[in-house]
Amino acid sequence: MKLTTVILAAGRGARMRSALPKVLHPLAGRPLLAHVLTAARALPNNDVYIVYGHGGAQVQSAFAHESEIHWVHQTEQLGTGHAVAQVLPHLVDPALVLVLYGDVPLISTDTLRLLIQAANHHTLALLTVALDNPTGYGRIVRDVNGSVLRIVEEKEANDVIRQINEVNTGIIAVSAAHLRRWLTQVQNNNAQGEYYLTDIIALAVNEQITIKTFTTQKTQEVLGINDRVQLATLERYYQQQQVEQLMLQGVTVLDPARLDIRGHVELMGEDVLIDVNVILSGHNRIGSRVQIGANCILHNVTLADDVEILPHSVLENTVVGQGCVIGPFARLRPGTVLADQVKIGNFVETKKITVGYGSKINHLSYIGDSDIGQKVNIGAGTITCNYDGVNKHKTVIGDGAFIGSDTQLVAPVTVGAGATIGAGSTITKDAPAEQLTLSRSSQVSFARWQRPEKKSS
Numbered sequence: 001m002k003l004t005t006v007i008l009a010a011g012r013g014a015r016m017r018s019a020l021p022k023v024l025h026p027l028a029g030r031p032l033l034a035h036v037l038t039a040a041r042a043l044p045n046n047d048v049y050i051v052y053g054h055g056g057a058q059v060q061s062a063f064a065h066e067s068e069i070h071w072v073h074q075t076e077q078l079g080t081g082h083a084v085a086q087v088l089p090h091l092v093d094p095a096l097v098l099v100l101y102g103d104v105p106l107i108s109t110d111t112l113r114l115l116i117q118a119a120n121h122h123t124l125a126l127l128t129v130a131l132d133n134p135t136g137y138g139r140i141v142r143d144v145n146g147s148v149l150r151i152v153e154e155k156e157a158n159d160v161i162r163q164i165n166e167v168n169t170g171i172i173a174v175s176a177a178h179l180r181r182w183l184t185q186v187q188n189n190n191a192q193g194e195y196y197l198t199d200i201i202a203l204a205v206n207e208q209i210t211i212k213t214f215t216t217q218k219t220q221e222v223l224g225i226n227d228r229v230q231l232a233t234l235e236r237y238y239q240q241q242q243v244e245q246l247m248l249q250g251v252t253v254l255d256p257a258r259l260d261i262r263g264h265v266e267l268m269g270e271d272v273l274i275d276v277n278v279i280l281s282g283h284n285r286i287g288s289r290v291q292i293g294a295n296c297i298l299h300n301v302t303l304a305d306d307v308e309i310l311p312h313s314v315l316e317n318t319v320v321g322q323g324c325v326i327g328p329f330a331r332l333r334p335g336t337v338l339a340d341q342v343k344i345g346n347f348v349e350t351k352k353i354t355v356g357y358g359s360k361i362n363h364l365s366y367i368g369d370s371d372i373g374q375k376v377n378i379g380a381g382t383i384t385c386n387y388d389g390v391n392k393h394k395t396v397i398g399d400g401a402f403i404g405s406d407t408q409l410v411a412p413v414t415v416g417a418g419a420t421i422g423a424g425s426t427i428t429k430d431a432p433a434e435q436l437t438l439s440r441s442s443q444v445s446f447a448r449w450q451r452p453e454k455k456s457s
């Protein structure tokens, strides 16, 4: 049977109290729905349908870059059964339908695989979980032999059924042909006036279809997000899982509770050390013996072996060569590419620059749109004036150049190899290689000068 995943994401998520649709709230930097999509996508030959409704345009545009999603609009949220029914006209039998929830982000592909392997024309596969506090969930009602009879929603349950702590996760795998038949029979004469998907279980039992249950031991993988407290709780759980993975791969994390990973960390070596309050977002690649100091934020960064990032540094879309030392308080903006053994010191901002082997920009500089050679020394307070208010211009500095402190390099400008620029210069024309260039008003002193004295009143 062709596999089709239906992700229900039409609900409003009122308890989030948010203008943002619930499924777009981020967990580890990605929308809840994106996590579900990733789990579904890992199943081969899978057509993915998303049932959307509330905040529809916003949800769709957040996933505009994702091809091969089938969007199905549920104009009115009449219940989970009604939501799934919206997809059925699009499916060709025989098909197997896997139902997921846009607000249950941590469902694992392994669990889904178990369900779809078990489901067929004679068997419906149902994922359940045992909860200490089952309040709010649909309860799994079994007969004396342990066979599932039906699911009873909290609002329909009597006191005996409320005692059952095995609950419906909502995740099922079932043949589309059966669904078509059963969903036309499901009524909405219940406490919520909704078409409950869960009512199909009793219909299936009635037709002698086997209900095969899987009970997950990992409660977190089936937890749904209804409010921001649950979102934060699941975020902490997920972060802990990720950080543990990293530690097991050989990274020392000084405080596992104070490292957040919002994306993917690609370890290229071992013995990495990460100090407290670090955020790694996007795709970061980290080599051996890299040390990341406290309070650093790294986004889409590649760090070669032996790089040291000192505290309070922010790096974005940057490549850092072997043995470089960055910070403290450095800001490396997109397009910064550093060769090996480069030093970028405190209060230095860089953007769209290449820096050659062994060069140093140690203090209080802004260097943008520049190509800097090897073994260049850029003195404190050097500024590339790369922007004339309309266009950006380039600065080129040759190998071995020495730029004196407080220099302004008015781009476009080239400083030749081995050139020296006198401190305090405003360089508006190319500076020749190997020569001293400076622009500075000459200094005068007045020997007989007297300080003014305060007048007595």
Ligand code: UD1
Binding pocket: 008, 009, 010, 011, 012, 051, 074, 076, 077, 078, 079, 080, 081, 082, 083, 101, 102, 103, 136, 137, 138, 139, 151, 153, 167, 168, 169, 170, 195, 196, 197, 198, 224
């Ligand atoms: C549902 C199950 C319950 C289960 C629980 C697990 C039903 C009737 N009940 O209850 O047995 O224990 O999930 O979390 O299925 N949605 C739509 N369209 C609708 C209604 C809902 O897309 O018309 C989506 C929601 O956005 C949400 C999901 O379906 O993602 C679940 O709906 P919700 O109303 O939260 O169901 P629960 O009451 O939690």
Ligand code: CA
Binding pocket: 224, 226
């Ligand atoms: Ca729910």
